[in-house]
Structure formats: structure tokens, C-alpha cells
Amino acid sequence: MTRGRRQALLLLVAAALAGCASPPRRPAKPDQGYWSGRLGLQVHDDPPQSISAAFELRGSPEQGELSLFTPLGGTAAILSWAAGTALLREQGKEPRRFPSIDALIAEVLGAPVPLAALFDWLAGRATMVPGWTADLSRQGRLHARRTEPLPAADLRIVLETP
Template identity: 40%
Template sequence: MRQHASLLMACAMLAGCASLKHQQREASEGDLHLSGRLSVQVAGVAGGKASGGNGAFELSGQPTAGQLELSTPLGSLVARAVWRDGDVRLQTPEDERRFDDLDALTREMLGEAIPVAALFDWLQGKPWSQAAHTAQGTGFEQLGWQIDLSHFGEGLIVATRKAEPAVTLKARIDKT
């Protein structure tokens, strides 16, 4: 799993890496569209090597049906996650794979499971309505993640999971 995530991140560093074509998702009522820069760092476990990477992202749709595209810092699209009605797919320039759920897909894509359903709300600076949360300082804790909103006015959200392996996700949202 981490090898595939590392491969995606390595592609993000190579200008000549093959890429997908950007694909607009057909919008539905209530859809969200966010774009910006994303950084994911996964700490090493028991002396293992840490992994991570960064690039641009476009998140559209809803927790039940949506799309997440990841691009290199130079703009080449290296991965697209698409989900709807129990169909969860990851498209890369090399192939397309199906997954049981979004957790399995993000584990493959980013090295660890990221709660995408909650991410839709977190990136808007609010707790996900489908799970309990605790207010803390300039943010909140939810689903085992600490969400720091101290720089939300500047478009920066930092989500940290302390459980091993520790994961830090930083998203800078483009202003529209």
C-alpha cells in the first residue's frame, strides 16, 4: 500500500510522468467544489520510513458521490478517485482499480485512510455532522483527528491524526 502511495508521490516529482486528462464531474444540487494545495505526511512506524507528498487537489461532489483529483506541483494529473452508489474507483495513468470503500482507496492513494466524508466539512472549517466532535482551542477533534483552524481565514486547514502511524494533512484552499 505505501509503495503505491510513494509511487504516486514520486510521479508528482517528475515532470515527465504520464498524466490523466482533467474531467469535470456532472454537478448535482448540493455539490461542493474545492481546490487548492494538499500535503500528506505519514510518519514511519517502529523505525520505518516516513512517506508523503504534496500537490494540487480538486474535490467535488458530496460524501456519497464525488471526485478527488490529485495533480503534481507542475499540474500533471496523476490520480483521480471517483465514488458513487458503492462504486469506488482510483484512476491513474497506468490503470484503474476498484475498492470496497473510500478508506481503502485513500489508504492506497495517500498511504493512510483519510475520512473523505468528513473532509468535505473540515475543508469548510466545520465538524462533520455525522460524528461527535469536541471543540479544542482554535479547532476541534473528530474521528481521532485534531483539526486546526487557526489559519482558516488564510485558507489553511491542518488535520493531524496522532494514532500510529501519525498522519498530518495540510490543505490550502484556493480563494474563489
């Protein structure tokens, strides 16, 4: 292969990789209803289930959007909600509607997660939820555990910092 062809091939590969890259995510800004980072959820069921993804969360418990990203930075799913409706958009699939964000979260994550409390926990407020305990002791980190109803679940979030 000639030097010119090799350079052209390298340029083509670099351009292709740049096209696959995702823009850098913004740091957490809880005062503006925006958080980003990594989340992991383990559901201790039979068989056990787990999900791990980068995320961006915008809005409030009443209206908002949760974007989940693949390890390579592509968008895996976008969950959006408003009063009385929730929508799931997944890469390469038709959008699906749900009657509530709680039903949508349970479908996508494999376990219910208390959304209103999650917004509070991310903002550093220790909201109590029956069956859940949340550890907010580490800045920029959340560990919430559901012990009842079964199956038990562990939610871990690490926020990107500004």
C-alpha cells in the same frame, strides 16, 4: 541558424509548452461542493511517507471525485466514488476498483483520511473524529493531525481563494 528557422523553432517550443499547460483551476466554492488548492500529507511511519499535490475535490462524501495533479500541472490520479464502489485512474495505468473510498484513499495516500469529516472541515465545520484533531482557525487553511491509531499523520490543505 537563420533568423526564420530560429523563429520557427521558438514557435514550435512555445506551442509544445502550451500543450503541456493545464487550464487554470477554479477557486474554492464550498457552497457548490467544490474545492481546489494544495494538499500535503505526511505519514510518520517507518519509513516516513509524504505526498504533496495540487488538487480539485468535487461532490460529497457519498459521491464525488478527487483529482491530484503533478507539480507541472498534469493529472497524476483521479479518485472517484459512489455508493459501494471507488475507482482509481492513474496516468498510464489501468483503472483499479476498490470496495470503498476509504480503502482507496488509504491505498493512494498511505493513510486513512476521514472523508466525511474532510468535507466538513473544508466547509469550516469542526467535526470531531476519534484520533484526529483539526485546526480550522486560519481562513482557507486546514491542518488535521491523526495521533491514533499509529502511525501518526499530518494533513495540510491550502485552498485557492475566489
